[in-house]
Amino acid sequence: MNHFKGAELYIDNVESWEVDTMIKAVCFDLDNTLLDRDRSLHSFLVDQYARLNMFHHVKKDLFMNRFIELDDRGYVWKDSVYETLIREFYMDGHTVEGLLSDYLLHFQNHCIPLGPVEEVLGELRAKGMLIAIISNGYHQFQSDNLRALSIHLYAHTILISESEGMRKPDKRIFQSIAGKMGVQVEECVFVGDHPINDVKGAKDAGMTSIWLRSEGYSVPDHADAIIDQLQELLSVLSEMEQ
Known part of the structure; x- marks a missing residue:
């Protein structure tokens, strides 16, 4: 049975899972690792533009391109993005809070997985691997996205930076998730798209x-392996276990 408890999601009776390999847990980033954030954001912006008349004095492509530019791969929170859009596009009468x-x-409602996410996570669980997620961001927002992709059904532990009071690449958040799973950091693999926040942060934690x-x-110098698609992960892990 799955439960939310604070910032983490855990599965009962984890101790009954049998893991015979040195790698006992696979941890993932969320955005642009399991969630295809670029396609998801594009889908949302198309929908928002269509629903909200405030944008219609601005061409759709101009609005979307400017939003994506200001968003900076999700590293700029949307209050700042909308504040700039309101100012630049003269959307008088509309508030940052409303947008x-x-x-x-x-x-x-627009979350799109980055590849065969459920298939890969399902295979990892079938092999007895513990699965964890570490995501920088706001707890409720990222939790909603995880649920939209059904990722929460596969994960043993989920840590979201807002609730943890620390963010990747702080090595403490990687060490924390290993501790919550009852494994050593050396028994964990971390998969992510950001060379510093994900790859170096995990490496520094062990x-x-x-x-x-x-x-x-x-290409980050500190990566132990590089994959181009999520489904390549399974073969990479098999090679590491040999």
């Missing part, structure tokens, strides 16, 4: 780090 509320309410290649980033 942000719309984003928080509707984005989860985990094996796997970089999911992402456009716009240089």
